[in-house]
Amino acid sequence: MTLSVLAVDDSRTIRDMVRLTLDGAGHRTIVAEDGEHALRILDDGLPDGRPRPDLVITDINMPRLDGIGLIRALRQRPETRLVPILVLSTESTQTLKAQARDAGATGWIVKPFDPDRLLQALDRVAG
Amino acid sequence: MAGPDPMDAIRKTFFLECEDLLEALLEGLDALSAGTGDTDTVHSVFRAVHSIKGGAGAFGLDRLVTFAHRFESGLDALRTGRIEADAGALQLFLRAADLLGDLVRASRDGLPTDAGAEDSVLADLDGLLGTLQEEREEDLDFAPALLAIPLDDDDADDAPAPLRLSFRPHEELYLSGNDPRHILAALSRLGPTEVTCHTEALPDLAALNPESSYLHWTVRCAPGVTAADIEGAFEFVAGLCDLEVTADADPVPAAVSVPADLPPPDKIPPGASTPAPPPAPSSAPAPVATTQTPTVRVDLDRVDRLVNLVGELVINQAMLSQSVRQGGLPPNSPVMAGLDEFLQLTRDIQDSVMMIRAQPIKPLFQRLGRIVREAASRTGKAVRLETSGEGTEIDKTVLDKLTDPLTHMIRNAVDHGLESAEVRRAAGKPDEGTVHLAAHHRSGRVIIDVSDDGGGLDRARIRARAIERGLLSEDADSTPSDLDALLFQPGFSTVDTVSDLSGRGVGMDVVKRAIQTLGGRIAITTEPGKGTTFSISLPLTLAILDGMVFEAGGETMVMPLGAVLETQTVTGADLDALTPESRVLRVRGRMLPLLDLGEVLAHHPRRDDLAGCVALIVQAEGGSRYALTVDRIADQRQVVIKGLGDSYGPIPGIAAATILGDGQVALILDPIELREHAPGARRPLAETMP
Amino acid sequence: MTQAVPDPGLAPVPEAPPPPEDRQIELLAFHLGGQEYSVDIMSVREIRGWSKPTPLPHAPGYLRGVINLRGTVLPIMDLSERLGLGRREASGRDVIIVIEAEGRTIGLLVSAVSDILTVPTDALDAPPDLTGEDGARFLSAIALHGDCLTRVLDLSAVLPPVKSALI
Numbered sequence: 001m002t003l004s005v006l007a008v009d010d011s012r013t014i015r016d017m018v019r020l021t022l023d024g025a026g027h028r029t030i031v032a033e034d035g036e037h038a039l040r041i042l043d044d045g046l047p048d049g050r051p052r053p054d055l056v057i058t059d060i061n062m063p064r065l066d067g068i069g070l071i072r073a074l075r076q077r078p079e080t081r082l083v084p085i086l087v088l089s090t091e092s093t094q095t096l097k098a099q100a101r102d103a104g105a106t107g108w109i110v111k112p113f114d115p116d117r118l119l120q121a122l123d124r125v126a127g
Numbered sequence: 128m129a130g131p132d133p134m135d136a137i138r139k140t141f142f143l144e145c146e147d148l149l150e151a152l153l154e155g156l157d158a159l160s161a162g163t164g165d166t167d168t169v170h171s172v173f174r175a176v177h178s179i180k181g182g183a184g185a186f187g188l189d190r191l192v193t194f195a196h197r198f199e200s201g202l203d204a205l206r207t208g209r210i211e212a213d214a215g216a217l218q219l220f221l222r223a224a225d226l227l228g229d230l231v232r233a234s235r236d237g238l239p240t241d242a243g244a245e246d247s248v249l250a251d252l253d254g255l256l257g258t259l260q261e262e263r264e265e266d267l268d269f270a271p272a273l274l275a276i277p278l279d280d281d282d283a284d285d286a287p288a289p290l291r292l293s294f295r296p297h298e299e300l301y302l303s304g305n306d307p308r309h310i311l312a313a314l315s316r317l318g319p320t321e322v323t324c325h326t327e328a329l330p331d332l333a334a335l336n337p338e339s340s341y342l343h344w345t346v347r348c349a350p351g352v353t354a355a356d357i358e359g360a361f362e363f364v365a366g367l368c369d370l371e372v373t374a375d376a377d378p379v380p381a382a383v384s385v386p387a388d389l390p391p392p393d394k395i396p397p398g399a400s401t402p403a404p405p406p407a408p409s410s411a412p413a414p415v416a417t418t419q420t421p422t423v424r425v426d427l428d429r430v431d432r433l434v435n436l437v438g439e440l441v442i443n444q445a446m447l448s449q450s451v452r453q454g455g456l457p458p459n460s461p462v463m464a465g466l467d468e469f470l471q472l473t474r475d476i477q478d479s480v481m482m483i484r485a486q487p488i489k490p491l492f493q494r495l496g497r498i499v500r501e502a503a504s505r506t507g508k509a510v511r512l513e514t515s516g517e518g519t520e521i522d523k524t525v526l527d528k529l530t531d532p533l534t535h536m537i538r539n540a541v542d543h544g545l546e547s548a549e550v551r552r553a554a555g556k557p558d559e560g561t562v563h564l565a566a567h568h569r570s571g572r573v574i575i576d577v578s579d580d581g582g583g584l585d586r587a588r589i590r591a592r593a594i595e596r597g598l599l600s601e602d603a604d605s606t607p608s609d610l611d612a613l614l615f616q617p618g619f620s621t622v623d624t625v626s627d628l629s630g631r632g633v634g635m636d637v638v639k640r641a642i643q644t645l646g647g648r649i650a651i652t653t654e655p656g657k658g659t660t661f662s663i664s665l666p667l668t669l670a671i672l673d674g675m676v677f678e679a680g681g682e683t684m685v686m687p688l689g690a691v692l693e694t695q696t697v698t699g700a701d702l703d704a705l706t707p708e709s710r711v712l713r714v715r716g717r718m719l720p721l722l723d724l725g726e727v728l729a730h731h732p733r734r735d736d737l738a739g740c741v742a743l744i745v746q747a748e749g750g751s752r753y754a755l756t757v758d759r760i761a762d763q764r765q766v767v768i769k770g771l772g773d774s775y776g777p778i779p780g781i782a783a784a785t786i787l788g789d790g791q792v793a794l795i796l797d798p799i800e801l802r803e804h805a806p807g808a809r810r811p812l813a814e815t816m817p
Numbered sequence: 818m819t820q821a822v823p824d825p826g827l828a829p830v831p832e833a834p835p836p837p838e839d840r841q842i843e844l845l846a847f848h849l850g851g852q853e854y855s856v857d858i859m860s861v862r863e864i865r866g867w868s869k870p871t872p873l874p875h876a877p878g879y880l881r882g883v884i885n886l887r888g889t890v891l892p893i894m895d896l897s898e899r900l901g902l903g904r905r906e907a908s909g910r911d912v913i914i915v916i917e918a919e920g921r922t923i924g925l926l927v928s929a930v931s932d933i934l935t936v937p938t939d940a941l942d943a944p945p946d947l948t949g950e951d952g953a954r955f956l957s958a959i960a961l962h963g964d965c966l967t968r969v970l971d972l973s974a975v976l977p978p979v980k981s982a983l984i
Contacts, residue, residue: 016136084309107305112187113185729874
């Protein structure tokens with residue numbers, strides 16, 4: 001199944017890698033540079049016209065609106081309240097995971113970025 | 128056409144991004160040192176190192192990751208207020224930033240680094256953090272794995288019994304965006320799995336709260352599915368569900384439970400299972416010892432501004448030289464020598480700036496490959512595209528504007544140039560036709576050839592068609608090159624049915640116009656039975672032109688210097704009238720058609736007495752020449768080309784405009800068009816006499 | 818070298834919503850052939866003094882040529898001749914109104930600008946269908962202010978037609 005994935009990361013390298021991985025697996029990737037940008041994309045409507053992405057992948061440490069803030073904002077919006085959100089971060093402390101979980105994250109992937117692990121995690125939360 | 132490895136492109140992106148991040152890092156640290164930074168600065172500094180670490184990890188650049196990680200820990204301490212941003216700390220961070228830059232570049236180029244410097248900075252970082260060390264170690268521990276299944280050692284020799292599990296989601300599981308469906312599906316991908324859904328707890332519809340969790344599942348896993356597999360599948364829902372895993376064979380479900388929640392860091396027992404760090408992704412290329420030229424990303428607007436400024440500099444230089452010469456200084460004076468050097472430097476700067484805009488033609492050739500394939504499949508011809516000189520660089524603007532004409536020429540080559548397979552076979556040629564695209568530099572211009580190995584131009588047919596269209600009189604004595612040139616006449620087409628490919632009313636005349644707009648020329652060479660080559664010659668840049676500045680009809684104008692072969696002052700004796708409309712000028716024993724520019728441009732009516740005027744002997748197409756009379760030659764100099772804008776369509780005979788030193792706009796002439804649109808200058812255009 | 822390429826995945830930054838429709842329109846008025854004409858001030862870029870244009874050969878008579886507007890080449894149109902009111906012999910008191918319409922920039926040669934009018938949009942009337950009068954097809958509206966009738970130009974009709982593009 002082709003999923004619409006919103007990938008949020010301030011690093012262009014990571015954005016490119018996520019896109020390459022997801023596109024290669026037949027999914028559609030929409031990228032955003034930070035949390036604010038991601039929310040703006042949702043406000044403007046996704047390029048493929050869907051009401052919401054099937055999955056959000058987000059970094060934690062980003063300028064303007066960080067990952068935790070983005071997750072909270074997404075959980076407060078009716079249309080994304082239950083959308084799976086994967087955290088992709090090098091920050092791996094249990095505290096951070098607990099924070100992400102508290103904010104409403106669905107799962108997490110610890111960098112270094114590994115395409116197989118990303119796709120595996122995607123399977124667990126969005127089929 | 129196999130594309131390049133996308134990972135290579137991302138790797139390049141990463142190192143480019145690193146340069147930006149390093150710049151932001153140094154800028155931020157400088158601001159903090161100067162006392163002009165704030166919390167945001169600290170965050171952006173942290174993020175820069177963090178992002179470098181993230182990307183480096185993805186490419187398995189372990190040294191870089193390790194160093195960036197320790198550096199990041201130091202910055203984290205700053206960020207969280209555990210250390211002060213004092214001069215000592217900032218000095219250390221600046222040293223670390225420099226070293227990080229060295230490591231990034233060394234990783235990029237596959238070069239060794241000074242491990243001693245690295246160790247010294249790391250030691251100082253450790254010293255700075257002091258007692259904060261343990262937290263740093265804790266950071267490294269990303270250990271989600273908390274599930275331990277004791278398997279009976281006695282069964283070790285047999286296949287392990289399939290595992291069973293009972294799975295009861297809490298409400299929170301759903302609210303976190305998790306879905307048992309996906310988890311169970313992930314599990315069942317590992318092998319045949321029996322899943323039973325227990326619905327006993329479901330209330331009546333009226334009482335059902337859609338946000339509550341009523342269902343639970345029992346699962347019999349496929350043989351060979353291990354506890355670690357299950358742990359992986361349920362990784363994200365640990366603490367959000369009740370999960371019990373048992374070995375199937377075990378009659379008594381000796382439960383092994385998953386810890387109820389993620390313990391906060393301080394509760395992690397010492398020696399808790401710590402899985403090995405994940406292996407570096409296999410797709411990440413090992414650092415290779417290639418030297419990449421460092422690049423910067425620059426807005427095209429900025430480049431264009433620079434190009435314009437250099438253009439103005441060139442004009443200014445020319446004017447200065449002129450006024451010094453007019454001042455009567457001897458040619459060997461120090462001032463003149465200095466001016467010569469200035470001229471040379473100006474030209475060098477100009478060339479360098481133009482290089483910035485230059486891009487290889489390869490992507491355009493690649494796009495044209497697709498046009499060939501499409502045209503081949505629509506005509507049913509077998510066509511092979513060969514390219515050469517893809518690395519030839521050409522001004523970006525020229526490149527962009529070449530797509531349409533080249534597309535049309537390629538379609539023409541496949542559609543009209545190449546014969547059908549039967550005809551080719553009969554001529555002893557392979558069924559598969561070849562279209563060749565070649566690019567190279569020659570004497571300051573870019574040459575692009577589009578060749579086919581088809582039947583060549585059918586001149587008899589061209590002649591017949593031209594007569595039929597009234598482009599040629601029946602008794603005209605035309606040379607082969609005259610006939611070839613007819614292809615570029617508006618409305619000319621040798622194919623009787625309008626082709627789906629090359630049709631649409633667009634002919635070679637439009638291609639020629641497009642090439643001329645770029646300051647280019649197009650020529651044909653053809654050999655019957657062997658094929659046809661269209662050769663385009665283009666200037667390297669659209670920005671500057673070597674021009675001859677002169678006056679005619681009261682206006683100052685410019686002719687491209689390359690088109691002017693020589694000049695000659697007109698006397699009455701040189702002039703002959705062939706017909707009332709057409710005159711010729713004797714130029715060293717030859718007779719050239721003559722045009723009076725002011726008359727051609729309708730600045731004044733026809734005048735009979737041209738004595739005292741200056742005739743420019745102008746090179747037109749295919750080596751033919753004509754004479755163009757003007758009132759006075761003012762100068763030879765470089766001019767900056769300005770478009771005439773889009774507020775009015777093309778003006779016949781006018782290529783562009785320029786702005787002179789006095790601020791007036793002067794028009795730049797197109798010598799070929801000028802001739803074609805001149806009244807009383809109809810074909811034949813070839814020289815009238817030997 | 819690498820040129821900055823916008824990330825293809827980025828959604829466009831949303832533009833500010835268009836301002837609510839004004840119920841008034843500002844017009845820049847001037848006199849031609851004893852009549853008052855005006856243009857929507859939103860399309861006016863600047864007003865500058867007259868300087869002699871470089872003529873464009875074979876151009877229609879109303880296209881007087883091109884001038885240098887801070888490094889770009891600006892076409893100049895004799896509005897009087899364009900409207901069929903006869904060629905205007907330019908003098909030092911004339912001005913050039915630089916307007917932008919339909920993505921094109923052009924200078925209009927007119928006599929001195931007389932006024933800036935503020936006109937309620939409901940005071941704009943459709944121009945009468947005066948088939949006999951050539952100038953009527955260049956008008957988008959007419960309006961009364963005080964005792965004076967102003968003729969609002971339809972700039973898209975006034976702009977010279979662009980000859981067919983090359984490709």
